[in-house]
Amino acid sequence: MVFGMGGGTSSYQEIEETDCILLWGSNARETHPIFFHHLLKGLKRGARMFAIDPRRTSSAEWADVWAGLDVGTDIPLANAVGREIIAAGLVNHDFVTHATEGFDAYRASVEPWTLERAASVTGVPAAVIRQMAHEYATAKRAMLCWTLGITEHHHAVDNVLALINLALLTGHVGRWGSGINPLRGQNNVQGGGDMGALPDRLPGFQHVENDEVRQKFERVWGATIPPKRGWHLSGMFDAMERGELRAVYVIGENPIQSEADQHRAARLMGGLDFLIVQDLFITDTAELADVVFPAAAGAFESDGTVTSSERRVQRCRRTIDPPGEAREDLAIIFDLARALGHDWGQPDAEAVWNELRSLSPVHAGMSYARLDEHRGLRWPCYDESHPGEAFLHARLWERPIKGPRAPFHPVDHTEPADALSDEYPIRLTTGRRLAEYNTGVQTGAYASPTRRGETLDLSPEDAKHYGIDAGDLVRVVSRRGEVMAPAFIDPALRPGLAFMTFHFPEQVQTNQLTIDATDPRSGTAEFKATAIRIEKAPAAAATT
Amino acid sequence: MNDAIWFRLPPAPSSVPHRPPTAEAPSVSATIDGRAVEAPAGATILDACRDAGIDVPTLCYLETLTPVNACRVCVVEVEGARVLAPACSRKLEPGMVIRTRSPRVDLSRKLVLELLASSVDLSTAPTLVPMMREYQADPGRFAKAVGSGLSSASSAAPSVSVASVLQPAKVDNDLYMRDYSKCVLCYKCVEACGTDAQHTFAIAAAGRGFDAHISTEFDVVLPESACVYCGNCIAVCPTGALMAKHEYDLRQAGEWKPEAQSVTDTTCPYCGVGCTLTVHVQDQRIVKVTSPLESEVTHGNLCVKGRFGFEYVNKTG
Numbered sequence: 001m002v003f004g005m006g007g008g009t010s011s012y013q014e015i016e017e018t019d020c021i022l023l024w025g026s027n028a029r030e031t032h033p034i035f036f037h038h039l040l041k042g043l044k045r046g047a048r049m050f051a052i053d054p055r056r057t058s059s060a061e062w063a064d065v066w067a068g069l070d071v072g073t074d075i076p077l078a079n080a081v082g083r084e085i086i087a088a089g090l091v092n093h094d095f096v097t098h099a100t101e102g103f104d105a106y107r108a109s110v111e112p113w114t115l116e117r118a119a120s121v122t123g124v125p126a127a128v129i130r131q132m133a134h135e136y137a138t139a140k141r142a143m144l145c146w147t148l149g150i151t152e153h154h155h156a157v158d159n160v161l162a163l164i165n166l167a168l169l170t171g172h173v174g175r176w177g178s179g180i181n182p183l184r185g186q187n188n189v190q191g192g193g194d195m196g197a198l199p200d201r202l203p204g205f206q207h208v209e210n211d212e213v214r215q216k217f218e219r220v221w222g223a224t225i226p227p228k229r230g231w232h233l234s235g236m237f238d239a240m241e242r243g244e245l246r247a248v249y250v251i252g253e254n255p256i257q258s259e260a261d262q263h264r265a266a267r268l269m270g271g272l273d274f275l276i277v278q279d280l281f282i283t284d285t286a287e288l289a290d291v292v293f294p295a296a297a298g299a300f301e302s303d304g305t306v307t308s309s310e311r312r313v314q315r316c317r318r319t320i321d322p323p324g325e326a327r328e329d330l331a332i333i334f335d336l337a338r339a340l341g342h343d344w345g346q347p348d349a350e351a352v353w354n355e356l357r358s359l360s361p362v363h364a365g366m367s368y369a370r371l372d373e374h375r376g377l378r379w380p381c382y383d384e385s386h387p388g389e390a391f392l393h394a395r396l397w398e399r400p401i402k403g404p405r406a407p408f409h410p411v412d413h414t415e416p417a418d419a420l421s422d423e424y425p426i427r428l429t430t431g432r433r434l435a436e437y438n439t440g441v442q443t444g445a446y447a448s449p450t451r452r453g454e455t456l457d458l459s460p461e462d463a464k465h466y467g468i469d470a471g472d473l474v475r476v477v478s479r480r481g482e483v484m485a486p487a488f489i490d491p492a493l494r495p496g497l498a499f500m501t502f503h504f505p506e507q508v509q510t511n512q513l514t515i516d517a518t519d520p521r522s523g524t525a526e527f528k529a530t531a532i533r534i535e536k537a538p539a540a541a542a543t544t
Numbered sequence: 545m546n547d548a549i550w551f552r553l554p555p556a557p558s559s560v561p562h563r564p565p566t567a568e569a570p571s572v573s574a575t576i577d578g579r580a581v582e583a584p585a586g587a588t589i590l591d592a593c594r595d596a597g598i599d600v601p602t603l604c605y606l607e608t609l610t611p612v613n614a615c616r617v618c619v620v621e622v623e624g625a626r627v628l629a630p631a632c633s634r635k636l637e638p639g640m641v642i643r644t645r646s647p648r649v650d651l652s653r654k655l656v657l658e659l660l661a662s663s664v665d666l667s668t669a670p671t672l673v674p675m676m677r678e679y680q681a682d683p684g685r686f687a688k689a690v691g692s693g694l695s696s697a698s699s700a701a702p703s704v705s706v707a708s709v710l711q712p713a714k715v716d717n718d719l720y721m722r723d724y725s726k727c728v729l730c731y732k733c734v735e736a737c738g739t740d741a742q743h744t745f746a747i748a749a750a751g752r753g754f755d756a757h758i759s760t761e762f763d764v765v766l767p768e769s770a771c772v773y774c775g776n777c778i779a780v781c782p783t784g785a786l787m788a789k790h791e792y793d794l795r796q797a798g799e800w801k802p803e804a805q806s807v808t809d810t811t812c813p814y815c816g817v818g819c820t821l822t823v824h825v826q827d828q829r830i831v832k833v834t835s836p837l838e839s840e841v842t843h844g845n846l847c848v849k850g851r852f853g854f855e856y857v858n859k860t861g
Contacts, residue, residue, distance in 0.1 A: 185816055402555050434847065445858075448773065
């Protein structure tokens with residue numbers, strides 16, 4: 001959003017043709033497997049790769065260099081890389097002078113982050129930080145890709161800004177093969193944001209507090225739009241706590257199992273005056289609802305579009321009819337509107353899309369016919385002769401620059417909210433496995449041969465220290481809750497670091513442990529950093 | 545935040561950003577079947593044929609895989625050359641005079657098909673049936689066919705004197721099965737599992753001569769192998785030797801009805817990569833998921849969730 005539109009800057013093809021890849025806080029090999037195919041083509045072509053991750057993941061195994069940083073020290077690492085690039089004279093001054101602003105303040109902010117200091121804070125050897133800085137800065141083309149290892153922190157936005165600063169410093173943005181790319185975790189995270197499912201945006205990244213924009217939408221919608229931004233998800237929970245939010249309509253989410261600090265989420269959702277849940281299944285959240293709307297499966301039983309991590313808008317099509325009383329989201333919403341006194345006519349996904357095209361300039365050229373013909377188009381796509389942009393921000397390289405400069409945002413380190421202590425000495429981080437997805441509502445239905453259920457993954461060193469063998473039942477305690485889980489010994493983990501998923505809430509409710517410390521700007525909780533202690537369960541407990 | 549940027553969309557660049565042009569490859573001129581053709585340097589004979597609309601049969605070749613020259617079905621005659629050339633991998637050279645059909649070429653293709661069909665069950669290899677007809681291949685010239693591909697008697701027992709690769713199907717997990725009675729050793733699965741797509745390296749060719757076969761490490765069952773069940777091997781298998789268990793079970797039960805199936809493209813419901821899923825539906829149930837080879841996102845590949853993770857939609861109640 002530093003650049004005004006929130007999306008990955010590059011097409012997948014570009015990572016095949018880049019020279020240096022920083023994969024930061026992402027286990028794309030397992031979480032974005034087909035993106036990783038493109039990345040592997042890049043490696044085969046000779047690209048160098050750095051994996052920045054506390055775990056030596058299966059993605060990191062493909063890297064030339066693994067930077068195994070301590071959880072929550074991304075900013076010190078990025079700032080040290082920035083400082084080294086400046087100190088070694090590797091700044092792309094031409095780009096910085098021409099297309100950015102705020103460099104001097106940035107330089108001052110990273111000045112304290114010497115290689116030695118960063119090494120002691122992050123756990124990454126100084127030589128590795130130096131090498132990363134030099135290779136990234138001197139590569140002809142370079143890509144920065146990240147996932148939730150960057151964004152599931154209470155300083156998520158600062159983490160992202162720290163990475164963007166590096167791209168600005170080196171001019172690795174706005175060119176073919178150079179870019180900054182958040183890999184989206186769900187099939188329409190990108191599209192949801194694009195369509196205005198953000199508290200401060202109308203569709204097409206148009207700001208709700210911009211009067212001109214709002215009036216344009218009001219004219220077409222025939223309704224008044226609140227002139228101030230709303231709440232993020234975590235802000236909604238805070239508003240429930242304050243009693244300001246009393247009714248909630250949940251579509252296709254299972255927040256009482258997927259939210260951090262699950263006890264609190266369940267208490268707040270359970271205390272609402274009115275809860276509607278629209279889902280394929282009776283999830284635990286749906287169990288709490290006053291009204292449940294049975295919904296059709298988006299990808300298989302509905303018509304519409306979704307948008308991918310390369311900004312490609314693609315069609316979803318109805319392949320089978322939804323079962324029983326389940327109906328497409330659109331039909332449910334249209335009926336709800338009718339019940340509220342607004343007749344929108346017959347639900348028609350293409351008609352809704354065409355209205356969106358009339359309001360969002362970056363989608364204007366994407367007719368259903370063109371989406372079919374091209375197997376999807378990338379935004380921005382301004383008119384029906386526009387092919388869509390492979391990469392964003394080319395305007396920064398125009399002379400003179402077109403539009404505003406891209407600002408540096410100095411950011412500094414803050415420790416994870418859930419501090420380690422003698423009582424809670426182990427850092428628990430959470431994430432996904434290849435064959436599973438979120439709370440298992442969808443993946444639970446197919447018979448994955450690799451499914452082993454929830455485990456507490458420990459380093460061999462910690463397992464030995466606590467006298468825990470693989471399969472032993474372990475009591476995992478955080479400041480908010482405790483769970484029992486069998487141990488799994490994973491040499492990809494360093495001592496002091498443990499890992500769990502949240503795929504099997506029916507076995508282990510991992511999010512009873514996690515903390516809902518949230519970045520107020522992104523609304524994302526710090527799932528990646530929980531302080532825990534572990535105890536081998538007594539044999540008697542193991543049988544209960 | 546910078547208000548100017550935060551509150552207004554940035555302007556579009558003056559021209560549409562695009563991939564920087566690469567130096568255009570010099571053009572190569574040659575003659576194929578008496579026609580003058582031009583192709584960029586580096587193009588194969590097969591590329592040039594397809595550009596010219598000339599049909600050359602292939603079996604082990606796939607656009608997304610590195611040619612391995614295993615099957616020899618695509619051989620063509622190059623004037624002045626002692627031996628036939630595999631069109632899929634031989635580069636077009638200036639001045640080449642090529643014949644894609646000649647008695648020698650036809651005989652070679654016929655022989656390859658007859659040898660395969662005499663030892664391998666081709667009953668689920670529909671692309672081979674017209675090919676065998678075209679070249680009048682008669683596997684009976686070498687041996688009584690196990691399943692000639694021309695008849696549906698796929699499970700007919702081989703006569704004792706016949707060398708064949710007949711063996712029980714390997715069903716060792718719930719997602720896909722392997723029937724090496726149907727394997728023509730085209731190596732496509734090995735390539736898709738290896739350096740051409742998945743880079744998992746769960747399978748490779750093992751053994752020599754008639755014992756050559758595709759195997760996991762030490763021939764362990766799939767759940768003990770490196771397999772991650774992406775099924776990208778199934779996607780490239782030309783003979784149905786590798787098949788989703790779902791399809792296999794329906795076929796075994798006599799309930800697999802391709803003619804009654806609808807095929808629709810949609811987008812995967814899982815992560816944010818946006819893979820195109822081609823959904824095969826029979827009787828309002830999803831029975832198979834594939835992805836188009838020509839998709840820029842997938843090139844025909846999927847992960848385990850995309851290929852097999854659809855069961856939640858079939859679930860009732």
